[in-house]
Amino acid sequence: MVLILTLDSSPRYFVLIDCGAYYEDGLATDITRVFVKGEPTELQKKVYTTVLRAFLNAYNLNVQTGFEHDSLAHNILDDTIEGFSFSHGLGHGIGINVHEAPPALNQSEIAHTEIKDNMTFTIEPGLYNPEHFGVRLENSCYRKDGKNHSFVKMGYEGKLIDYSLLNEQEQEWLKEFEVL
Numbered sequence: 001m002v003l004i005l006t007l008d009s010s011p012r013y014f015v016l017i018d019c020g021a022y023y024e025d026g027l028a029t030d031i032t033r034v035f036v037k038g039e040p041t042e043l044q045k046k047v048y049t050t051v052l053r054a055f056l057n058a059y060n061l062n063v064q065t066g067f068e069h070d071s072l073a074h075n076i077l078d079d080t081i082e083g084f085s086f087s088h089g090l091g092h093g094i095g096i097n098v099h100e101a102p103p104a105l106n107q108s109e110i111a112h113t114e115i116k117d118n119m120t121f122t123i124e125p126g127l128y129n130p131e132h133f134g135v136r137l138e139n140s141c142y143r144k145d146g147k148n149h150s151f152v153k154m155g156y157e158g159k160l161i162d163y164s165l166l167n168e169q170e171q172e173w174l175k176e177f178e179v180l
């Protein structure tokens with residue numbers, strides 16, 4: 001488990017928890033959530049909501065390859081918030097190992113392989129400013145009937161969502177995760 005405390009200029013601490021567990025038969029899981037102590041700043045909400053938008057779009061829009069999923073996320077995250085960048089691939093295959101391929105969700109050659117039914121992988125967009133703070137939201141997912149599904153049913157930190165930044169479609173998609 002990785003637990004990162006990131007300190008804003010005010011006492012509004014971000015906690016990022018990236019963790020997973022192995023099922024008895026040896027299959028891995030991986031999830032990341034971010035929480036805030038106290039009332040978040042507008043910037044914290046903007047960064048969090050932008051990362052959430054990247055997740056919702058990459059998860060729901062019907063594209064076939066990891067390369068296309070990754071590109072969708074970059075379109076939302078790149079050059080959106082000054083000082084913050086999306087500095088890693090959107091996701092990785094997951095199975096007996098926490099990181100394995102195929103599939104791969106990034107800009108590499110192997111990511112041009114089509115994501116097929118029953119493949120399992122993560123979707124984990126993020127935005128980071130090394131001097132300030134970072135947000136990553138990660139779900140373990142699988143492909144079934146040509147659509148992405150999530151093993152993760154955990155919801156999101158409501159205080160950090162700026163609904164005015166989500167369009168109607170994104171608000172609808174979010175309902176799938178409105179659980180504890």
Ligand SMILES: [Mn+2]
Pocket residue numbers: 030092122124138
């Ligand atoms: Mn991961």
